[in-house]
Amino acid sequence: MLTVDIDGIEIAYDRVGSGPPLLLLTGLGGVGRAWGSQIERFAGDFTVIVPDHRGTGSSSKPRSGYAIEALAGDMAGLMRSVGLGPTSVVGSSTGGAIAQVMALDHPDTVASMVLVSSWAGPDPYFLKQFEVRKSILKAQGVDAYTRASSLFLFAPSFAATNPDVVEAWIERATAHPGDPDIMAKRIDMILAHDQRDRLGAVDIPTRVIVGSEDVCTPPFAARELAALIPDARLDLLPGGHLIYLERPDEFHRSVSSFFSVAAQR
Secondary structure (H helix, E strand, C coil), X not given: CEEEEECCEEEEEEEEECCCEEEEECCCCCCHHHHCCHHHHHHCCCEEXXXXXXXXXXXXXXCCCCCHHHHHHHHHHHHHHHCCCCEEEEEECHHHHHHHHHHHHCHHHEEEEEEECCCCCCCHHHHHHHHHHHHHHHHHCHXXXXXXXHHHHCCHHHHHHXXXXXXXXXXXXXXXXXXXXXXXXXXXXXXXXXXXXXXXXXXXXXXXXXXXXXXXXXXXXXXXXXHHCCCCEEEEECCCCCHHHHCHHHHHHHHHHHHHHHCCC
């Protein structure tokens, strides 16, 4: 992996493919390789930048500084460092929250964005869900937390018919466990994310994608997000929170078609 220093934080990233720039921002786990086959799919048409968030993977793991605004600054600094100009961004879940703040606070770095399985701000269901998941992390450890999280991340119908895929995901996620204290701080970070009163200022082409069976950030959260961003379009696809893993072909088609249109604006 490559690394770049952003204000004392080492951000590790992969760079693959060629063409216009595309930044892939993964979810709460923070490790870029979680995008799986989507990395190579996009590398056929783009220069794809795939970072590990601060606190995860091969990036720095400071004991403090966990806020969506700080991570947006990291990623904006990364894109300025690689010198590829304003980029298209695909942000899944927490990555979508980061993309929102990049577009608002670092508009020179974002040309267009796709917000996947993401949200504008917390609601009572969201708060309760992550309070429960955080309590499992603290009381029972990373393995139990990961198994419990899988119940929210995969569509129930997919988990019921593809238990081997879910089990393989759990094994990968727990093979190199994160620091539980940092993981808890990252949960607090997403609970604090609320851009509802700012999203009307987003001035770039935006698509919002959500799975019809997403029980982590349900379709109602995506509808709110799309309604708050001027001219954003909502795509409801079959699948759960990790829709890019469950429905890789449909997901890639939706994103690619959006960027084809956005490039002509």
